Amino acid sequence: MQAAAASAPLLHVRTVWKKFGDRVTAAGVDLQVGNGEFFTMLGPSGSGKSTVLRMISGLEQPDGGRILINGEDVTDLPPWRRGLGMVFQQYANFPHMTVAQNIGYGLRRSNLDRAALRERVSELLDLVSLPGFEDKPVTKLSGGEQQRVAIARALAPRPRLLLLDEPLSALDEKIRREMQVQLKDIQRATGTAFVYVTHDQEEALTMSDRVAVLNWGYLVQVDAPQALFRQPRTKFVAQFFRGSNVVEGRFIGSGTQTVFDCAAFRLDCGAVANPANPPAVAIRNEDIRINAHSVGNVAEGETAFDAVLERVVYRGIYTDFQFKLADGQIIVASATTNQDLASGARVRLAVKTDRIIPLHAEPS
Ligand SMILES: Nc1ncnc2c1ncn2[C@@H]1O[C@H](COP(=O)(O)OP(=O)(O)OP(=O)(O)O)[C@@H](O)[C@H]1O
Ligand SMILES: [Mg+2]
Structure with a gap:
């Protein structure tokens, strides 16, 4: 005892x-x-x-x-x-x-x-x-x-x-x-x-x-x-903390070979036990890099995808850029630097692949 x-x-x-x-x-x-x-x-x-x-x-x-x-x-x-x-x-x-x-x-x-x-x-x-x-x-x-x-x-x-x-x-x-x-x-x-x-x-x-x-x-x-x-575990946690995107798609493959696939990008994500339903990943606003050109540079370890700028929201210390992805999903990128972009601009967004977080199902 x-x-x-x-x-x-x-x-x-x-x-x-x-x-x-x-x-x-x-x-x-x-x-x-x-x-x-x-x-x-x-x-x-x-x-x-x-x-x-x-x-x-x-x-x-x-x-x-x-x-x-x-x-x-x-x-x-x-x-x-x-x-x-x-x-x-x-x-x-x-x-x-x-x-x-x-x-x-x-x-x-x-x-x-x-x-x-x-x-x-x-x-x-x-x-x-x-x-x-x-x-x-x-x-x-x-x-x-x-x-x-x-x-x-x-x-x-x-x-x-x-x-x-x-x-x-x-x-x-x-x-x-x-x-x-x-x-x-x-x-x-x-x-x-x-x-x-x-x-x-x-x-x-x-x-x-x-x-x-x-x-x-x-x-x-x-x-x-x-x-x-x-590293939010579920959609609920990702959305509870302000400033996170949840992008829905589907997982292809099984076991350790899973690929997350949405209209904008594909991502190798290995084994995802008990994935979110519908399948989804979280990406923090500040982890998205905005390339002002549709053929912007993609650095080693990044995943890139096209998007169209919908709206710019000035927040003081940073600015939120609201983009539409190919399938209509909205994704927000926050930047502290001025981006010379107008609504309707077609841009290339880039995210370090390890900052795309596969989400799990909510406990029930
Ligand atoms: N003594 C009680 N009798 C009946 N229902 C209760 C009682 N205490 C809590 N509940 C219910 O249990 C649920 C959880 O309540 P709880 O007070 O633990 O939540 P909380 O997370 O502390 O919420 P809050 O942030 O509003 O304080 C609520 O739906 C509440 O109405
Ligand atoms: Mg309480």
Whole structure:
């Protein structure tokens, strides 16, 4: 038992199922989180993120599967016996208390004497960049400050895992972006593992060591931000991250000899287990190179194809060029440099072949 616990992950959500009526909100979700990891569950509204988080916390019971912490099965333990901290979208501070009293509440079971308590509160306020805020009434603080108090309170008893459900979504854009960086700093400084829920792709990519993408209760892909962004597994993941094209076609051949074929180009793609239906590939907008001539150069390792420019959309730092392929599919190329092109221009587009990503079927 001891040896098993030593090698067990900090958190193991083991094949967890949950249904509300006939709506499946967690479909055999299986994931592991390591010590000190910033792990994010990302997905659209209703995909089951909060449900999975609530099952980890003990606020919700799974219909099937187990929750293990350090190898110990906690599925039947109440929330307060799981050694976890929680932060929600609403600030959830006690409005009639000062900042110090709010944070101290998180330490009520710790038996610290007054001096030690004061020291721990001050240490936590430094951690969340609110030094000297002890005696302020918590309701006099801004939204971002109140949320930092809530985070300090949740971290006060040194939980083995902190669960956060969209903690920044009530804040305005500018504060939210600042807080993303701060939260990551706080997480690094404490070394506490975070399981973070958001529907905001940028937030997930900014802060996380790994991201799990959820859709309709299914875990679609778990990867580091870069890998998720550059190697989407399914059409859903590719389209969830802005700036990706999905081009449909068909796979010819079988086994390790598959070729993806659409009206614009053909691509050797080897073995594609469980391909998307209809077959499709993802190409990021910024991976498409625009040749202003229909007979433009094609470099080693590139796939090239013809397209007709339909529309130019200026986006500030970059410009989106919307092209129509031979079969009518639309593909968008983003470029930071000015392209002297008018609508109707026939051009040759080129993509590094390894940046054309064959997509897999959605889990079901
Ligand atoms: N207690 C409940 N009773 C009935 N249905 C519920 C309950 N909790 C969640 N659901 C349903 O389960 C589905 C998933 O909900 P959940 O709150 O987990 O999604 P979410 O990914 O957190 O969404 P959001 O981004 O909107 O917070 C939704 O359709 C929701 O209506
Ligand atoms: Mg939710």
